[in-house]
Amino acid sequence: MNAQQTSHNDHHAHHAQRKTKRVERLEWSDALLLGHGPMDDEHREFVQVVTALRNSTAHTALTALDAVEKHLIAHFDLEHAWMDKTGFPDVYSRCHRDQHDEVLASVFHVHQLAAIGQIGLGAVHRLAQSLMDWFPGHADYMDSSLSAWINGKTHGGQAVVLRRNLVHEERVPDESQAEAA
Template sequence: MKDTSDIGTPPPTADECLELAWTDAMLVGHGPIDAEHQEFVEVVNALANCSADTAAACLQDLEAHVHSHFAVEKAWMEKTDFPAADCHIDEHERVIDAVQKVNAKLLLGELGLQDIRRLAKALADWFPAHAAYMDSALSAWVNKKTYGGAPVVLRRDLHADQRHAEAGA
């Protein structure tokens, strides 16, 4: 049965937006990965702030992006024999699976706008830790294998408490 509970639901107000704000704290030090991450933030934000009329298109954009983005990372992992590739790829596959399932249910009329926004929130919650741990490790590995050293990451706009935490204090 079709969920019609949020038909006509307007886009979220500014207070309700689930913005995943791009900051330099998300940089991992490999330009192509950082560019993919900036695009990921953009498509997740578009999904989080979509309307009932734009939800399907935003979800399709997200699905296309995660397929492309994760394929690029997988290629780097394979090219450089990344030791943690299996774990990293498994996590990507779980995200792709979730996005595909939501997309299929939306197309069948089984989900509503609030379900789409829940997916966007889940991705916004998941992404920072994934980037900070898994993708930063991939970046360090790719840079070591490609350039012989660790990445240099210049971060702007960090608050004093973020700088203090990142310094390991």
């Protein structure tokens, strides 16, 4: 195994160990901004289509699945084009693309089974929940590095991202800490 393969495997293993946190509600906010406008626009749309899937009914689930699938294909193709156009390092590009492939495979599988009636609304909602749980970590870990790379290549520096009205969870004291103060 060469050094580049080892680096890719180490990177992939590191990513695989990251834990996803259950997201009760996925809403677009400044907390999700990464500083590359077109990517932020794609992410805003992702939040919309996945929220619609999570809130779908038995009558709207297939339409919502179709919308998620179409969005993800276009979204991932666009990110792949940015990687290619800007010379994003191959070791990170492969890991990023692998994650996209895994997500698309899951969406395709659920969509196919739902279309033939082999799974119901519960499975569709579980897929939506999985996408909601996956997205923040993917955006923070994978897409933020791509955004920074693109901004560095196209603008010669990093974007300044102004996020309004944010409270960092770990900086908010819990009740016992507030009483002690």
